[in-house]
Amino acid sequence: MNGHSLLAHKLRKKEITYRMHDNAFLEIADTETAQKLSDRINPEDPHKVLDVFAKQYCPVAEDLGLGYT
Numbered sequence: 174m175n176g177h178s179l180l181a182h183k184l185r186k187k188e189i190t191y192r193m194h195d196n197a198f199l200e201i202a203d204t205e206t207a208q209k210l211s212d213r214i215n216p217e218d219p220h221k222v223l224d225v226f227a228k229q230y231c232p233v234a235e236d237l238g239l240g241y242t
């Protein structure tokens with residue numbers, strides 16, 4: 174889970190075509206809208222989700238003071 178996959182999800186919801194290779198966008202049909210969507214992504218939001226998963230599947234991470242936020 175990263176910003177690129179989150180943006181790809183948002184592009185799919187808006188039905189904007191794109192092409193990716195690994196973690197890189199090679200083509201985006203509407204770059205202006207893609208940039209606006211990207212600008213609205215707060216990096217702390219996916220980190221909070223990752224913290225929830227870490228707590229659920231690796232509770233020792235919290236005991237060690239590890240986290241994404």
